[in-house]
Amino acid sequence: MSEAVAQQAEEQEPEVDLSIADKVIDKYIDLPGNLMPVLQGVQDAYGYVPRKVADYVAERLNVYPSQIYGVLTFYAQFHLKPRGRFIIRVCVGTACHVSGAPRIVETFFDKLHIGHAETTPDLRYTFEKVACLGACGMAPLAMVNDDTFGKMTVQKVDEIIAEYNQRPMK
Amino acid sequence: MVNLTIDDKQVTAPKNSTIYDAAKINGIKIPILCHDKKLKPFGACRMCLVEVEQMRGRQVPACTTPITEGMIIRTSTPDIIKARKMVLELLLLNHPIDCPVCDKGGDCDLQNLTYEYKVNANRFSDEKFHHEIDYSNPLIERDMNRCVLCGKCARICDEIVSFGALTFISRGIETKIGCEFEGSLNCEFCGSCVSVCPVGSLLARPFKFKARFWALTNQKSVCGYCGTGCNLTLGVKDNKVLTTVYDENQGFHNGQLCCRGRFGYQFINSDKRLNTPLVRKNGSLTEATWDEALELVAARLKGAGSSAAALATPRLTNEELVLFKRLMETAGSANYDHSAGYAHAALTEGFAKSFGAAASPATILDIQKSDLLLVIKTDSYETHPVIGFEINMAVKNKGVKLNILSDKRGKLSKLPDAQTLVHTPGSEIAVINALAKTILDDKLAAGTAAAIPGYADLEKALAGFTPEAVAGQSGLAASAIKRLANDYAKAEKALILFPIGNAYPGHNADLASAVANLALLTGKLGTEGSGVLCMAEKNNSQGAVDMGFYATSGLNAGQIMDGCASGAIKTLFVAGENPVVSYPNRAAISAALDKVEFLVVSDLFMTETAAMADVVLPACSFAEKEGTFTSVDRRVQHIKPAIRNIGQSRTDFEIFGQLIAKLGGQAPATPATVFGEIAASAPGYAGMSYASLGETGAFAPVAVTAAFVVPKTVAVEPAAGKLALVTGSALYHNGTLSQFGEGPMHVCPEGYLELSRTDAAKLQIKENDLLNVASAIGSTKLKARITPRMPEGVLFSPYHFGAAAINQVWSGAPVTWVTVTK
Structure with a gap:
């Protein structure tokens, strides 16, 4: 590996504390079929599944690293890149779409300077378009982590961002 | 057997067959892309759809549907043909039609089926894939744009x-085959995935653009690397071996090969091959005629008596070894040996005493039929990878229990439920004795054991080897030793495997006896799935032993080297061996070869040893020879020339024959004549002939006369502040020959020093740091490899390499104490 490439890899993958993964793995180590709970556990703990953690899980569970990657890419629930502290999800299902969801999405893109499934460099926000959140009566709908915002407007986008900019990162 | 009807034909097939298997054994072809007889049914491609009347004519995949009594199956109704055509149309929707430049052209299942089903138009249209082609390694090219997602590559890499x-990776239309985190291939490079790929997604890069598939002549042969005896098909064009061709019906291994077997053939047609005889004139090797060179050698050998000696590589054929022995006898010398003199001792001394035969009383076929495998050293996988595949399959498919006794962990330790007992280096014989002691103490011995000669002596000698006593020196828990002894003794069928070779001096006669004692004590011998398999290093190591090409009344290899150094040996004939690299203590070997008056080397290449010679004779590779090789389990196989001799090279058979004639002896005309003599004299070979060997070869049976032999144990004394270096084989190499195979050298080009993470942290060593390794006899520089498999305080280094060679620090002891500095 050339120095530049090595440096780049370093930047992409910050040092991770494997003792956190150890705790999760220790909990499930004797359980048959433990790969899914372990991967879910480490994702909960780190917010995503860092490559080093995936490799470490492979070593400890004696599962091929490739197989772990196969599982991680098969399920939408796993994330391989760091995720924001606040996950903004805007519904683009039929009901929301007809009540103006595309404009809500565009506004978030403009304000946060990120696109779908992307994360702001300060790791505060991750934005996702989702198919349906199951509350069509409140269309157009947005969610920030577990908070729900119904009858969204372009103005409310500013308010939401202003509010969550004040929230602590931890 | 189950009765069923396929295409209006009454047929029978074994129970548990799938429709596909039943059709196949009855000569009915069902098209398929995702099936390989070695792999579990998968049902990915949907090409094998058939109609089953009992299922109301529904179309079911033949490869995953089990047969039932009275099933009525139709394999090619108009509806089925229509469905298959559509499957092909859908596959071709994304598959690029770049057949003119695809190396798979002519050998491509998709191409052949498209032609067969006349899919000349496509009703659908879609974009092709735009996956990046992986050119990151020199052996395997991955073009996922051509992939049909049959999954065979991923399955063979897992299952076998x-x-x-x-x-x-991913799912739906985005699914593709790949490595973790979309990285490049970083594997064993056995090329199994390439061999089963039905399209041109996985290709052997060394063969790219070399020849169209149909331009090759396929020549069957036997691999010239390790002692497994794998069968090969060489793809030949214009007297050049251009590739190895996969044949799923070849050999016990069904065409399965390792990196060196599949990608290591380039030495045959290497530019570095010696083309003419060379004679040293005024200090430098100059080209000479065969007559001149052979005259010189004959003059030296004539009447030389015991001042002449010979070393041969066990890569020569049985016939050549017999002739070489005869040449030395004609010269009046009994000084001949192979494999450094000690590497065959497990067979020639150990088994010879314990079993009354210098051969293994088990075969490779026993591995999958056993209940429990006890593998001594995880290196068994690296030394004999295709035997390793058999172990993998035994453990993963047949539920065979795997126990490993080793000085480090390894690939085999990762198999499901594998129990690895990691002992301190050099303590294996003591541990095996402790196993025997436990078997005696726990009354687990077979009733027949007490009647075997030497029982009382063994019982007495084992008194000090209680698990508790051995626990301390071996670093193992006494309970673990007891558990293993119990598991081994109580298993209905159990097989012990261990590798031998130049790099494993600890795997000597004593280890062989210790292991034999276990099998004899418990009666795990002579039945299917039980026994002991000693895995000799080179393709004809067992043959060299069977032909008696080792010191019996004369000097052994070590003594020959001493004789060279002292001046007692004046003429040394080395055929194919490269002692400078492959024997321990390089400085001493070089000095001895320097001292010897006249050194003749016949070899394919200008090796480190050949460079010191007075006469160098260009020899032929296995691909140019006729003769027989005997594998580790005494399977005798016949090889025929696949190509004509390269340059002026001659087979060692011709060289020895011509020399015998020059010495006034009678040289046999053909290898077949010599094999006739072998069949008449070598134990177990009786009744064999080239014709009777056929394509699969024949086993030379091993008749066991059992005796208990007390193995000597030498306690390894740790040296304060030093690390224990153990030598061995790297997965990609075998002996020193693989240095001339491009494939193995692409993957593993140089020696390295493996060390544990703990030691690396202590010595502040990072991966690839250049380390100075020093022992009492010398030092060398090796790159660091930090791996989780090494225990603290233990180092591993492979021995195959001429540059930065480990035999500069390794004196031939099983454990060398070294210091490592940056």
């Missing part, structure tokens, strides 16, 4: 190779 380099 047990490496798991490839997997399905």
Whole structure:
């Protein structure tokens, strides 16, 4: 590996504390079929599944690293890149779409300077378009982590961002 | 057997067959892309759809549907043909039609089926894939644009190779085959995935653009690397071996090969091959005629008596070894040996005493039929990878229990439920004795054991080897030793495997006896799935032993080297061996070869040893020879020339024959004549002839006369502040020959020093740091490899390499104490 490439890899993958993964793995180590709970556990703990953690899980569970990657890419629930502290999800299902969801999405893109499934460099926000959140009566709908915002407007986008900019990162 | 009807034909097939298997054994072809007879049914491609009347004519995949009594199956109704055509149309929707430049052209299942089903138009249209082609390694090219997602590569890598380099990534239309985190292939490079790929997604890069598939002549042969005896098909064009061709019906291994077998053939047609005889004139080797060179050698050998000696590589054929022995006898010398003199001792001394035969009382076929495998050293996988595949399959498919006794962990330790007992280096014989002691103490010995000669002596000698006593020196828990002894003794069928070779001096006669004692004590011998398999290093190591090409009344290899140094040996004939690299203590070997008056080397290459010679004779590779090789389990196989001799090279058979004639002896005309003599004299070979060997070869049976032999144990004294270096084989190499195979050298080009993470942290060593390794006899520089498999305080280094060679620090002891500095 050339120095530049090595440096780049370093930047992409910050040092991770494997003792956190150890705790999760220790909990499930004797359980048959433990790969899914372990991967879910480490994702909960780190917010995503860092490559080093995936490799470490492979070593400890004696599962091929490739197989772990196969599982991680098969399920939408796993994330391989760091995720924001606040996950903004805007519904683009039929009901929301007809009540103006595309404009809500565009506004978030403009304000946060990120696109779908992307994360702001300060790791505060991750934005996702989702198919349906199951509350069509409140269309157009947005969610920030577990908070729900119904009858969204372009103005409310500013308010939401202003509010969550004040929230602590931890 | 189950009765069923396929295409209006009454047929029978074994129970548990699938429709596909039943059709196949009855000569009915069902098209398929995702099936390989070695792999579990998968049902990915949907090409094998058939109609089953009992299922109301529904179309079912033949490869995953089990047969039932009275089933009525139709394999090619108009509806089925229509369905298959559509499957092909859908596959071709994304598959690029770049057949003119695809190396798979002519050998491509998709191409052949498209032609067969006349899919000349496509009703659908879609974009092709735009996956990046992986050119990151020199052996395997991955073009996922051509992939049909049959999954065979990922399955073979898991089910047989047990490496798991490839997997399905993502899902739906985005699914592709790849490595973790979309990285490049970093695996064993056995090429199994390439061999089963039905399209041109996985290609052997060394063969790219070399020849169209149909331009090759396929020549069957036997691999010239390790002692497994794998069968090969060489793809030949214009007297050049251009590739190895996969044949799923070849050999016990069904065409399965390792990196060196599949990608290591380039030495045959290497530019570096010696083309003419060379004679040293005024200090430098100059080209000479065969007559001149052979005259010189004959003059030296004539009447030389015991001042002449010979070393041969066990890569020569049985016939050549017999002739070489005869040449030395004609010269009046009994000084001949192979494999450094000690590397065959497990067979020639150990088994010879314990079993009354210098051969293994088990075969490779026993591995999958056993209940429990006890593998001594994880290196068994690296030394004999295709035997390793058999172990993988035994453990993963047949539920065979795997126990490993080793000085480090390894690939085999990762198999499901494998129990690895990691002992301190050099303590294996003591541990095996402790196993025997436990078997005696726990009354687990077979009733027949007490009647075997030497029982009382063994019982007495084992008194000090209680698990508790051995626990201390071996670093193992006494309970673990007891558990293993119980598991081994109580298993209905159990097989012990251990590798031998130049790099494993600890795997000597004593280890062989210790292991034999276990089998004899418990009666795990002589039945299917039980026994002991000693895995000799080179392709004809067992043959060299069977032909008696080792010191019996004369000097052994070590003594020959001493004789060279002292001046007692004046003429040394080395055929194919490269002692400068492959024998321990390089400085001493070089000095001895320097001292010897006249050194003749016949070899394919200008090796480190040949460079010191007075006469160098260009020899032929296995691909140019006729003769027989005997594998580790005494399977005798016949090889025929696949190509004509390269340059002026001659087979060692011709060289020895011509020399015998020059010495006034009678040289046999053909290898077949010599094999006739072998069949008449070598134990177990009786009744064999080239014709009777056929394509699969024949086993030379091993008749066991059992005796208990007390093995000597030498306690390894740790040296304060030093690390224990153990030598061995690297997965990609075998002996020193693989240095001339491009494939192995692409993957593993140089020696290295493996060390544990703990030691690396202590010595502040990073991966690839250049380390100075020093022992009492010398030092060398090796790159660091930090691996989780090494225990603290233990180092591993492979021995194959001429540059930065480990025999500069390794004196031939099983454990060398070294210091490591940056």
